[in-house]
Amino acid sequence: MKYFTPLLLLFICFGCNDSKKETAEDVVYFGGEIINPGNDYVVLYHKGEFVDSLKLDDKNRFMGKLKNHKDGLYKFYHYPEYQYIYLEKGDSLLLRLNTYKFDESLFFTGKGAEKNNFYIELFLLNASHERPVYQFTKLNSEDFLNKIDSLQDIKLAKQQKFLKENPNVSDAFKKFTDKAIQYRNFRYRETYQNMFFKRRKKDSTLTIVDSFYKYKSKVDMNDSTMSYYRPYARYIMQYINNSSYSECLQRSWKGDKPLNTSLTYNKNKLKYIDSLVTYPYLRNEMLRYTAYSYFRNNTTDIIQNNEFFKLYQKVATDTKSKEEITNLHNGIKSLQPGNNFSKQIYVYDEKHMRVPVNKLSAKRGKKTIFYFWTSSQKRHKRLITGKIKSLAKEFPNLNIVGISLDEDHKRWKKEVNDFNFPRSQQYRIGKRDHVLRDFALISINKLIITDWKGDIVNAFASIYNTDFKKALK
Known part of the structure; x- marks a missing residue:
């Protein structure tokens, strides 16, 4: 119980600040602590609709107050994991979990805890x-x-x-x-x-x-x-x-x-x-x-x-x-073999300048490989960074381009610096809505390989299937 005491005090503070017209039965509180967080947010949905995005503080805790909520099943995400909770009026639910054992470590306290446990x-x-x-x-x-x-x-x-x-x-x-x-x-x-x-x-x-x-x-x-x-x-x-x-x-x-x-x-x-x-x-x-x-x-x-x-x-x-x-x-x-990227497809560089992808894919005497990552999936980013560095050693003449799915420019630049990427080879997308149209990106593990002219060799390779290396030789 010691882990939740500060958060329970927050519940009391929230209650003290409520208007007299608003009783404890009118709202729901949802908060908790994430150990070894994979990102900075817990995101809540109800019936497929976004409800709230709750930011972790410097102690990896979060707290939210839901007004005019609807009783029933909710889904909370701490990407890439998720789980369900059942919230009803008057609930003040706290969770604690360790992302290394997301479901196994998940435990609830507070009003509404019994049904969720x-x-x-x-x-x-x-x-x-x-x-x-x-x-x-x-x-x-x-x-x-x-x-x-x-x-x-x-x-x-x-x-x-x-x-x-x-x-x-x-x-x-x-x-x-x-x-x-x-x-x-x-x-x-x-x-x-x-x-x-x-x-x-x-x-x-x-x-x-x-x-x-x-x-x-x-x-x-x-x-x-x-x-x-x-x-x-x-x-x-x-x-x-x-x-x-x-x-x-x-x-x-x-x-x-x-x-x-x-x-x-x-x-x-x-x-x-x-x-x-x-x-x-x-x-x-x-x-x-x-x-x-x-x-x-x-x-x-x-x-x-x-x-x-x-x-x-x-x-x-x-x-x-x-x-x-x-x-x-x-x-x-x-993205069929032999095609080239459209001139209308672009990414952003560190100076916030638009760069056509077809200029990145055509490097004289070099094949190019594009890979994808996002700051919201830290474990994936660590894994793919290691694999890409290993690939660079194995194929020293390979032109490697990283494309981040982050739209926030400042956050993207910080992530690039933190992970010591080669900055000249890192770009970010313009709009998340365009990644299907531009890159047919179903899986973040995807790789796109082009030849020295920029013609597509394989736009549907995977970093976890080493068959793609045949196209690099």
């Missing part, structure tokens, strides 16, 4: 069950059901104990945990079905008992209270994946690439989402996720990409997501 207990229990469940998928379907139902009974017993010890917990939170437990069980069944498809290829005599699929009648594909909860969304996505996969198998699909990266499979996914998922946020997030998944694995066949993109545009309704996927699609087309 119980949720984290459930979360960690689910995490501990992942490996056993994978092993259970090797069993016949009836034995598998018995195993996962036993795991569910463990969670239900813990839930009953929690409710008995906390009789005043809200019905809304109880229903949330009911669904969190239930949909985890459903997801295990989808995992089994996915593994069954693979096993069936080797042994056509394998079958699944009819009772296995009865749970699907209980599935609500459009639960507005759960649509912003990623484990629920993952379950629905897995349901869609298996439905699409099953349809491909029924039609005796044949192809020269893995089925789950094929155009047919991914178009099926778009169609299933279009027909089954009607809740706007969940629907568009799933369509967006499917598009990212498809384009991540398909960067060369432009004709097929055009076909996928055409269907995506037809079924998607969210303007922002459609613009995002349009930029990604166009970015992939523009």
Whole structure:
């Protein structure tokens, strides 16, 4: 408790400064301490909407006061990690965590702590069950059901104990945990079905008992209270994946690439989402996720990409997501081998001057490699800096250009100085919105390689896949 005493005093101070018209029941306090922080902020979201950005002080503590908030599930980010909390009027919730063991170290105190500690207990229990469940998928379907139902009974017993010890917990939170437990069980069944498809290829005599699929009648594909909860969304996505996969198998699909990266499979996914998922946020997030998944694995066949993109545009309704996927699609087309960067694509140098990227990519007698980083992901920055320095030693004639995703010029310059980058080779983007259009940047681990003329050799390499080195020789 000693770690939280100064923050609890802050709660009291906040309360003393409130106007007389504002009672403790009208607001929610959220604060805590981050050990070994990866950046300077804790960012809070509710139902996919930004709520607040809370800055860490010099002791790595933060505090926020939420007025006119809505009860329910919130997501807090300390990039690149995140976790869920359940906030209700009158709560004054404090957390403490160590980023080296983000979920395992997370602990809450203050009003509202009991329900959030119980949720984290459930979360960690689910995490501990992942490996056993994978092993259970090797069993016949009836034995598998018995195993996962036993795991569910463990969670239900813990839930009953929690409710008995906390009789005043809200019905809304109880229903949330009911669904969190239930949909985890459903997801295990989808995992089994996915593994069954693979096993069936080797042994056509394998079958699944009819009772296995009865749970699907209980599935609500459009639960507005759960649509912003990623484990629920993952379950629905897995349901869609298996439905699409099953349809491909029924039609005796044949192809020269893995089925789950094929155009047919991914178009099926778009169609299933279009027909089954009607809740706007969940629907568009799933369509967006499917598009990212498809384009991540398909960067060369432009004709097929055009076909996928055409269907995506037809079924998607969210303007922002459609613009995002349009930029990604166009970015992939523009970064094909032999192309050069458009003259309209630029970055900023240390003097805040715009520099066309095509001038950076053309170096007489040298190949160029572009890599990406951001100050908000400190661990990634350390890792990629080490890899790039090693690469520079291995290929001394290589022109290496770092591009930061930071838009804040002063912060970017400070980060460059702190990490001792070669300053002449460091630039930053103009607008974050342009990175998909300009660089087709899906993963921050991406590399872009050009020849001495500035022509693209490979715009979709990864720092963690050493195959790209062949193009540097």
